Amino acid sequence: MSRLSVELPGLHLKNPVMPASGCFGFGRExxxxxxxxxxxxxMIKATTPEPRFGNPTPRVAETSSGMLNAIxxxxxxxxxxxxxxxxxxxxxxxxxxxxxxxxxxxDYVKVASEISKAGNVKALELNISCPNVKEGGIAFGxxxxxxxxxxxxxxxxxxxxxxxxxxxNVSNIVDMAKAVEDGGxxxxxxxxxLVGMRLxxxxxxxxxxxxxxxLSGPAIKPVALRMIYEVSQQVSIPIxxxxxxxxxxxxxEFFYAGASAVAVGTANFVDPFVCPTxxxxxxxxxxxxxxxxxxxxxxxxxxxxxxxTNNRS
Amino acid sequence: MIKxxxxxxxxxxxxxxxxxxxTLQGELVSEMNQPGQxxxxxxxEGTEPLLRxxxxxxxxxxxxxxxxxxxxxxxxxxxxxxxxxxxxxVDILGPLGNGFPVHEAKQGETALLVGGGxxxxxxxxxxxxxxxxxxxxxxxxxxQTKSAIFYEKEFSELGDTYIAxxxxxxxxxxxxxxxxxNLEQEFATIFSCGPTPMLRALESGYxxxxxxxxxxxxxxxxxxxxFACVCHTGDDPTGFSYKKVCSDGPVFRAGEVVL
Numbered sequence: 001m002s003r004l005s006v007e008l009p010g011l012h013l014k015n016p017v018m019p020a021s022g023c024f025g026f027g028r029e030x031x032x033x034x035x036x037x038x039x040x041x042x043m044i045k046a047t048t049p050e051p052r053f054g055n056p057t058p059r060v061a062e063t064s065s066g067m068l069n070a071i072x073x074x075x076x077x078x079x080x081x082x083x084x085x086x087x088x089x090x091x092x093x094x095x096x097x098x099x100x101x102x103x104x105x106x107d108y109v110k111v112a113s114e115i116s117k118a119g120n121v122k123a124l125e126l127n128i129s130c131p132n133v134k135e136g137g138i139a140f141g142x143x144x145x146x147x148x149x150x151x152x153x154x155x156x157x158x159x160x161x162x163x164x165x166x167x168x169n170v171s172n173i174v175d176m177a178k179a180v181e182d183g184g185x186x187x188x189x190x191x192x193x194l195v196g197m198r199l200x201x202x203x204x205x206x207x208x209x210x211x212x213x214x215l216s217g218p219a220i221k222p223v224a225l226r227m228i229y230e231v232s233q234q235v236s237i238p239i240x241x242x243x244x245x246x247x248x249x250x251x252x253e254f255f256y257a258g259a260s261a262v263a264v265g266t267a268n269f270v271d272p273f274v275c276p277t278x279x280x281x282x283x284x285x286x287x288x289x290x291x292x293x294x295x296x297x298x299x300x301x302x303x304x305x306x307x308x309t310n311n312r313s
Numbered sequence: 314m315i316k317x318x319x320x321x322x323x324x325x326x327x328x329x330x331x332x333x334x335x336t337l338q339g340e341l342v343s344e345m346n347q348p349g350q351x352x353x354x355x356x357x358e359g360t361e362p363l364l365r366x367x368x369x370x371x372x373x374x375x376x377x378x379x380x381x382x383x384x385x386x387x388x389x390x391x392x393x394x395x396x397x398x399x400x401x402x403v404d405i406l407g408p409l410g411n412g413f414p415v416h417e418a419k420q421g422e423t424a425l426l427v428g429g430g431x432x433x434x435x436x437x438x439x440x441x442x443x444x445x446x447x448x449x450x451x452x453x454x455x456x457q458t459k460s461a462i463f464y465e466k467e468f469s470e471l472g473d474t475y476i477a478x479x480x481x482x483x484x485x486x487x488x489x490x491x492x493x494x495n496l497e498q499e500f501a502t503i504f505s506c507g508p509t510p511m512l513r514a515l516e517s518g519y520x521x522x523x524x525x526x527x528x529x530x531x532x533x534x535x536x537x538x539x540f541a542c543v544c545h546t547g548d549d550p551t552g553f554s555y556k557k558v559c560s561d562g563p564v565f566r567a568g569e570v571v572l
Binding site for chain 2: 062270
């Protein structure tokens with residue numbers, strides 16, 4: 001067995017590295033750079049029942065060591081995602097995690113029930129944390145009871161395990177995590193972007209047409225690590241960690257915090273080869289750190305036996 | 314094919330205040346085959362700024378494995394780039410996008426090349442290629458002021474070149490359209506690159522011509538994955554169909570997308 005392989009609900013991952021939703025389209029663009037088969041999985045762009053054009057431009061703005069985006073869930077709609085994008089992806093031997101979005105519970109239920117039947121979709125990522133759509137989206141991800149309710153409804157109709165993507169824009173991330181675990185979530189993905197803003201020096205107005213956007217990139221890594229550290233100790237479902245990952249070292253740090261797999265987001269925009277590079281470098285890093293298998297790293301920051309060992313030494 | 318390469322700085326100089334000409338050498342040049350494409354430049358080894366900067370290719374020489382770009386050092390990234398010295402390496406992703414359709418202008422015809430400010434550079438390679446196939450070229454180049462002008466001599470060697478400055482400090486006072494409205498020569502095709510208001514003015518004023526526009530938009534990835542630079546299509550201006558400036562463009566036929 002490969003020292004990078006990971007078993008998660010619905011997912012047999014040859015390695016724990018996958019591109020994050022919204023940062024990899026539906027894979028086509030990146031297939032010109034490398035064979036998508038080398039990826040652990042692919043989290044495809046959010047899918048809504050109907051097509052969405054998204055927000056007017058400007059949709060991106062830069063920030064220190066990060067970027068703001070307000071794309072607005074642009075996608076061709078459920079029908080085309082299944083008939084064109086997922087059909088195209090079926091040539092690859094890579095599990096797909098379909099990101100499911102909507103503006104009301106019925107939307108999530110509709111997308112989840114149909115997209116989970118596609119053969120290559122091995123898990124769903126319930127997107128209750130997009131900060132860039134006015135209705136729905138994040139509203140589901142900031143109130144624990146509502147998050148639980150939508151998780152439950154989706155679990156009832158989904159043919160594959162359901163991971164819920166948590167928003168960092170909450171006062172208590174552990175409460176959110178516990179609520180969706182109660183609702184039947186098979187796993188968590190975290191974190192989505194942090195709501196932020198930039199203003200134009202000359203006009204004084206927001207740079208993004210949506211005014212606010214989601215902050216991603218290396219700038220949010222410490223926030224993601226802290227939240228995964230807190231949540232992983234309080235829930236018994238696995239976490240796919242994300243938030244500013246750009247190197248193999250970042251991956252190990254997320255595992256230490258409590259993640260069982262990771263997703264790479266914004267870094268794909270800077271370097272289209274970042275995922276293959278990380279996958280190639282991970283075994284060397286495990287050697288350096290003295291691990292046989294990557295799963296030994298999960299939760300090392302808080303696991304009791306590690307603490308005891310450290311105290312003795 | 315798009316490649317990523319650390320390319321060597323051969324030459325780097327300031328042509329006009331804050332306007333830099335950078336010539337790089339590397340294998341990636343062998344992939345360049347049309348004028349008007351661009352590259353994504355990593356301006357720092359670190360994470361600030363994080364994203365690459367899209368900069369158009371002003372000319373390339375495949376036998377020498379060299380290409381040149383002209384850019385304005387305005388923000389943090391391009392200012393950092395402007396400090397790169399000869400023999401240093403610059404991380405380049407490219408070539409990207411679809412350039413100007415040279416084949417649309419036939420031998421013996423006349424083409425009008427219209428550039429505004431930092432939209433002028435990609436027209437240089439285009440002009441060379443048009444001239445090489447026997448097309449007569451006329452250049453109309455707009456700048457803010459006299460000191461901002463660059464490449465006037467280079468363009469003049471290829472064909473008639475008219476300059477407009479907004480403040481009237483050189484050439485015709487006003488915009489490129491002021492010059493074009495008074496042109497006596499006939500032309501069949503217009504190739505254009507510059508600020509959106511200029512492209513809009515050309516689109517509304519010269520509908521009867523074959524008109525190609527190179528658009529500028531804030532980009533994330535530059536390869537079509539992030540959906541930052543989308544625009545509506547001309548045949549479905551408020552619907553769901555779209556084009557990405559980075560990978561479907563940056564050059565479009567007039568009317569193809571909503572400006």
